[in-house]
Amino acid sequence: MVSVRADARRNRDRIVEVARGLFRAKGYDAVSMDEVAKAAEVGTGTLYRHFPTKEELYDAVLEAWADRVNGAVDRALSLDAPARERLLAWLRDFAGMLTEHKGAAARITAALGDASSPFAAKCQTYLGANERIIEGLASAVRPGVEAMQISRLVGGAAAVADSSDLSPDALASMLEIVADGLLVPEGANLADR
Amino acid sequence: MVSVRADARRNRDRIVEVARGLFRAKGYDAVSMDEVAKAAEVGTGTLYRHFPTKEELYDAVLEAWADRVNGAVDRALSLDAPARERLLAWLRDFAGMLTEHKGAAARITAALGDASSPFAAKCQTYLGANERIIEGLASAVRPGVEAMQISRLVGGAAAVADSSDLSPDALASMLEIVADGLLVPEGANLADR
DNA sequence: AAATATACGGAGAGTGTCTCCGTTTTGCAA
DNA sequence: TTGCAAAACGGAGACACTCTCCGTATATTT
Numbered sequence: 552m553v554s555v556r557a558d559a560r561r562n563r564d565r566i567v568e569v570a571r572g573l574f575r576a577k578g579y580d581a582v583s584m585d586e587v588a589k590a591a592e593v594g595t596g597t598l599y600r601h602f603p604t605k606e607e608l609y610d611a612v613l614e615a616w617a618d619r620v621n622g623a624v625d626r627a628l629s630l631d632a633p634a635r636e637r638l639l640a641w642l643r644d645f646a647g648m649l650t651e652h653k654g655a656a657a658r659i660t661a662a663l664g665d666a667s668s669p670f671a672a673k674c675q676t677y678l679g680a681n682e683r684i685i686e687g688l689a690s691a692v693r694p695g696v697e698a699m700q701i702s703r704l705v706g707g708a709a710a711v712a713d714s715s716d717l718s719p720d721a722l723a724s725m726l727e728i729v730a731d732g733l734l735v736p737e738g739a740n741l742a743d744r
Numbered sequence: 745m746v747s748v749r750a751d752a753r754r755n756r757d758r759i760v761e762v763a764r765g766l767f768r769a770k771g772y773d774a775v776s777m778d779e780v781a782k783a784a785e786v787g788t789g790t791l792y793r794h795f796p797t798k799e800e801l802y803d804a805v806l807e808a809w810a811d812r813v814n815g816a817v818d819r820a821l822s823l824d825a826p827a828r829e830r831l832l833a834w835l836r837d838f839a840g841m842l843t844e845h846k847g848a849a850a851r852i853t854a855a856l857g858d859a860s861s862p863f864a865a866k867c868q869t870y871l872g873a874n875e876r877i878i879e880g881l882a883s884a885v886r887p888g889v890e891a892m893q894i895s896r897l898v899g900g901a902a903a904v905a906d907s908s909d910l911s912p913d914a915l916a917s918m919l920e921i922v923a924d925g926l927l928v929p930e931g932a933n934l935a936d937r
Numbered sequence: 938a939a940a941t942a943t944a945c946g947g948a949g950a951g952t953g954t955c956t957c958c959g960t961t962t963t964g965c966a967a
Numbered sequence: 968t969t970g971c972a973a974a975a976c977g978g979a980g981a982c983a984c985t986c987t988c989c990g991t992a993t994a995t996t997t
Contacts, residue, residue, distance in 0.1 A: 556943060556994055584985060594946025599986060657850065661907035693924070700918055703908075707900030714854035715896070725893055731886070732921035736929030749963060752975060776953060787977025792955060 563601045566591045571612045578653025579609060609655070610669040617676045619648065624680045624687075634691035635734055641684055642705055642726045645677070649709040650722075656713045660706025663699065677702050693735050704729050756794045759784045764805045771846025772802060802848070803862040810869045812841065817873045817880075827884035828923055828930075834877055835898055835919045838870070842902040843915075849906045853899025856892065870895050886928050897922050 569591040573582045584605055588598040602608035627641035649656040662668035663678070681698035708729065712722040762784040766775045777798055781791040795801035820834035842849040855861035856871070874891035901922065905915040 558994070559944060562944085583983080585983090588946090595948095595986080596946050596988080597944075598946095600944075603986085605985070657903070657907070660904055663904075664908045664910075693921075696921065700921060703904045703910075704897075704901060704918055704921060707904040708897060710850070710903060711853055711856075711896045711900040714850070715857045717857075717896075725897055728886075728889065728893060728897060728922065728925035730925070732923070732925030736924075749974060751962070755975085777955080778953080781977090788955080788979095789957080789977050790975070791977095793975075796955085798954075 559601075562591070562593050562597060566593065566598060566601060566608070567611050567614075570608055574609065574612055574652045574655075578655075579658065580654040584608075604669065606658070606669045609652075609658075610673070612652075613673060616648070616673055620645075620676050620680050621683075623648070624683050627684070628687040634688045635730055638684065638688060638691075638730050638734065639723075639726060641680075642730060643723060645680070645705050646709040646712070646722055646726060647719075649706060650713045653713060656706060657710035660703065660710055663702055663706065674702075688734075691734050693733060696733055701729075701733065704732075752794075755784070755786050755790060759786065759791060759794055759801070760804050760807075763801055767802065767805055767845045767848075771848075772851065773847040777801075797862065799851070799862045802845075802851075803866070805845075806866060809841065809866060813838075813869050813873050814876075816841070817876050820877070821880040827881045828927055831877065831881060831884075831923050831927065832916075832919060834873075835923060836916060838873070838898050839902040839905070839915055839919060840912075842899060843906045846906055849899060850903035853896065853903055856895055856899065867895075881927075884927055886926060889926055894922075894926065897925075 566587065570582070570587045573587060573590060584598060585595060587608070588595045591598070598608075602611060623641060623644035627637050627644065630637045630640055632640075646656075649659060659670050659673060659677075662670040663674050665671065665674075668674070678698045681701040684701070685692050685696060685698060705726065708722065708725045711717070712725070759780065763775070763780045766780060766783060777791060778788060780801070781788045784791070791801075795804060816837035817834060820830050820837065823830045823833055825833075839849075842852060852863050852866060852870075855863040856867050858864065858867075861867070871891045874894040877894070878885050878889065878891060898919065901915065901918045904910070905918070
């Protein structure tokens, strides 16, 4: 009983590789499954046996993301800079990863609360990353701020930037506003709130 | 010159009315044009002559919005409350209108920079409203904040809340973060309270 | 080499948006 | 009132998607 036939593995790998290229070039929505099948030189039936939905295919395309996400958190937290800069470094990376493939930010962000989504594992990674950020920045973060809120706010901003083809600068300026909303104001007395 | 035939006007009005009911009940994406045509008892050809795209139909469904938007601005600005409360009152109304029909927030927000969108006029209304808010709250708003940024941030948050079926409270808590990011931190400027 | 489990591939079902064009209705004019 | 263009109607169907079914081909085992 050999678990996986050799041709199956070969096809699967080629599909993922080809799909990654297409998604990167054209964005999620603009790539059809027929197109992926044709480019990978398999029948649509084969494609759909390996990946029952387009989202599951996309999930397979994003493989090393957990590492990349956690790496970005490490990098941001280890910066020798004020909390605002460290937070912004992370938010920019976070948003950057979400907008890496056109059309993906909205999808991934929408899956944040959905445990049955193919992206559920990725979402957990994001939530965990934002939890680490909250902990890492400690008292610089306003009390009551939750990882889910950060994920949703940044995901929402990234989705808008993505769908409107905003420049990285325009997105960054939105992230600055979010960052200011997340952090305790400098020099202000928090007890008032 | 009787520009419009009576049957045409009757059909158009009935289509808009029926479509509004369907969009409200099921959300933008879940309503098909065939469904609208059937419910309005016209052929699809008739539907499409009146509204060449689904978005144009949706635009016709949102008719009195300019007034509603400006009314919400007036109401918020005339509140006898701190700047943060007045801003939040507006943001909640703004987000509430965007999430009125499921699936609409993302579409409308994505159109913010697109002059050729059917929603362009609505977007201008929103931008103008946010400009009025910035002016109305005067020095309580952080310098450099633009109406477009507010529109996009709130639109993004509303789109996420919409696609994830968040509770109004969850959305409100996100808006509070945005509000804190938009306003000069308390203690730095008490004049406007 | 035969047998069997596994994978392949592509036609086509189902569902959308939107178009084309023959038919019907309407409003004006004689 | 009746006739006649112009305007509007309606629905079949083109086209694009995602995804399914199932007969055929291939890999692995014995």
